[in-house]
Amino acid sequence: MPLLTCRLCGKIFTSAGGRTCPGCLDRLDELYPKVREYLRDNPKAALNIETLAEAMGADVRDVQALVDMGYLDRDTSRQVDSEAANRQKLAQEFEKSLKQMKDSSATRDTANNAASYGQYRYGDKNRKR
Numbered sequence: 502m503p504l505l506t507c508r509l510c511g512k513i514f515t516s517a518g519g520r521t522c523p524g525c526l527d528r529l530d531e532l533y534p535k536v537r538e539y540l541r542d543n544p545k546a547a548l549n550i551e552t553l554a555e556a557m558g559a560d561v562r563d564v565q566a567l568v569d570m571g572y573l574d575r576d577t578s579r580q581v582d583s584e585a586a587n588r589q590k591l592a593q594e595f596e597k598s599l600k601q602m603k604d605s606s607a608t609r610d611t612a613n614n615a616a617s618y619g620q621y622r623y624g625d626k627n628r629k630r
C-alpha cells in the first residue's frame with residue numbers, strides 16, 4: 502500500500518485508497534451525522550461549506566472533505582454541479598426512451614399493419630362467403 506500525506510492533517514499514512522488518514526476519517530465519521538442532522542433540521546438555510554463548518558464548530562477542510570468524498574449531497578456549489586449532471590443524464594435517458602418508444606411504436610405499427618392486413622383478408626373472405 503502506498504504512503505500518502507493526509508490531505509487534511511498532513512500526516513503521512515499508509516493508504517488503503519483514500520487520501521485521508523484513519524484519524525481524520527474517524528473525525529469525519531463523527532462529524533458526518535452531525536452535519537446531516539444539521540442539514541435536515543435546517544433544510545431552507547442557504548449553507549455553504551464555510552457557514553456549515555462554523556455552525557458545526559468544525560474545520561472548513563473537514564466539511565469540504567465530507568463534500569469531496571460525496572458524503573453530503575447538499576452543498577451549494579457542488580449541488581448545482583451534480584444537479585446539472587443529473588439533468589443532463591435525465592435528458593439523455595429521456596432521449597433514449599423516446600428513441601425506444603419510437604422504435605417500439607414502429608414495431609407496433611408493423612404489427613398493426615399485419616393485423617389489419619389479416620382482418621382485411623378475413624373480412625374479404627367473409628364478404629366472399
Ligand SMILES: [Zn+2]
Pocket residue numbers: 507508509510511512521522523524525526
Ligand atoms: Zn489526517
